[in-house]
Amino acid sequence: MSTAPGSGASGGGTLAFVESPVQLLNVLEWAHADTLRAPAAEPAERARTPEPAADSGPPPPTVVVLAPTDPMTRGQLRRMSELARDEGMRVRWEEARGGATAPLRTIGSLAAELRRARRIVIGDPFSRYVQLLLTITRADELVVVDDGTATMEFIAQLARGERLVRWHRSGGRPGARDLAFAPFATRARRRLTPSDARTVEVFSSMPVEPPPEVTVTPNAFAWTRARFGPPRITRSADLVGTSLVETGVVDPDRYLEAVASLARDHRATRYFAHRRESAEKLRRLATETGLEVVRPDLPLELIARRGPIGRTILSFPSTVVHTLPLALAGTGVEVAVCDIDPDWLTEHASPRAQGFLSGVTGTARDVHRLQSVRTV
Known part of the structure; x- marks a missing residue:
């Protein structure tokens, strides 16, 4: 002990x-x-x-x-x-x-x-x-x-x-x-x-x-808002990573293609890695997309609230599409969520995966919904 x-x-x-x-x-x-x-x-x-x-x-x-x-x-x-x-x-x-x-x-x-x-x-x-x-x-x-x-x-x-x-x-x-x-x-x-x-x-x-x-x-993330910020807001966009590849839900190649497309279309400059993302995947992501990979030392809600943070935060279906709008309330930061295309799922993904991920996106409040990006 x-x-x-x-x-x-x-x-x-x-x-x-x-x-x-x-x-x-x-x-x-x-x-x-x-x-x-x-x-x-x-x-x-x-x-x-x-x-x-x-x-x-x-x-x-x-x-x-x-x-x-x-x-x-x-x-x-x-x-x-x-x-x-x-x-x-x-x-x-x-x-x-x-x-x-x-x-x-x-x-x-x-x-x-x-x-x-x-x-x-x-x-x-x-x-x-x-x-x-x-x-x-x-x-x-x-x-x-x-x-x-x-x-x-x-x-x-x-x-x-x-x-x-x-x-x-x-x-x-x-x-x-x-x-x-x-x-x-x-x-x-x-x-x-x-x-x-x-x-x-x-x-x-x-x-x-x-x-x-x-x-x-x-x-309502009242403690976070009272303890930190408000943040300095940059003119660029930031992208939030997910561990859906590591949990076997999403194909790694399709995921990297989707990240590259989002970064290009929205001029994102930073990628905030999920704590469970593999080092190998993140090295490949940085090389293929040109994004700066950031390994946060605190949960993203606190990182975003402390700033600096992009004017737009891009995310796939995950917890942050529910929590970041609360933590960043009143700051003017927009949270945008991109749906997971069914074609990205692996053959090992749970039968419940697509419905659950769609529900995460569909029930999110105060977020901008993006159409699923196309991958080759």
């Missing part, structure tokens, strides 16, 4: 589990919103009560980082952890994937805090790690913060009572590991279903239709 400076016990309060920079950003947004909506005392009660201390309000959550192995993700998580500590949060860094025995050590070290915590916040309900932890907790409040567009699929599967499966996973029968883990996944899904003894909240910037009794709180 590795405990970062500033960490501490949850003390029966709120325990948050994150595995990506975006999840930690949304824990910060949720904590900010939770503080703002804390009920104020009635006037008569305030008259009888001494003035509260300057740091009164809901205590900050303890954030447990279940560290991944990918270097880019780890780097962004380190930077996000610094921001969380600046906001008064206690951050505990767990090398949760550091060897064969790491999961058992991590879960064992967290068991006591899990049982004490009154409220659990998670960023990825599809994570087997998180699902295991949910089987231990006795918390009467569960909160799911956005892990990107996966939240849309999570809500849909929860409403239909289906097992939790990521949208880009191919169809077919479950494998041996899936079958072995099935009892834990089933129990975790039950924990994510509201009951008389437990409330479930989804804190989201995505367009979701929750099942009965699930509370949805809008994420």
Whole structure:
């Protein structure tokens, strides 16, 4: 177990589990919103009560980082952890994937805090790690913060009572590991279903239709807008990368052709890489398109808000077509989204892929829709 400076016990309060920079950003947004909506005392009660201390309000959550192995993700998580500590949060860094025995050590070290915590916040309900932890907790409040567009699929599967499966996973029968883990996944899904003894909240910037009794709180990126910017805006366009090639959904050659076409038509100069994009693909992209490839050290919402940022941001269907218009509200920056042509999909892509990606684009608010570019 590795405990970062500033960490501490949850003390029966709120325990948050994150595995990506975006999840930690949304824990910060949720904590900010939770503080703002804390009920104020009635006037008569305030008259009888001494003035509260300057740091009164809901205590900050303890954030447990279940560290991944990918270097880019780890780097962004380190930077996000610094921001969380600046906001008064206690951050505990767990090398949760550091060897064969790491999961058992991590879960064992967290068991006591899990049982004490009154409220659990998670960023990825599809994570087997998180699902295991949910089987231990006795918390009467569960909160799911956005892990990107996966939240849309999570809500849909929860409403239909289906097992939790990521949208880009191919169809077919479950494998041996899936079958072995099935009892834990089933129990975790039950924990994510509201009951008389437990409330479930989804804190989201995505367009979701929750099942009965699930509370949805809008994420307007108020913390991001208060903390950063407004940005300096350049005259050029910027292009946002995606990991659809790495997840086996989109053919790499078609993807590079589409990026080159978008860059040429809209005079884009920079390409903000997704943290999971491969170095080999990015080298090829820079050579073939002439774009400057930027590896952000923070989630793009914060990078864009700090600036400088292009007057137009071009993206394929992804989380940012929902989040950037909120983070950049009032700045005059236009977000434009290009649809994924069905011909770009690989033969290994999930049967659900095209419908899901179309839904991501179709439900985005305050974005300009571009027609799918043609590739040879």
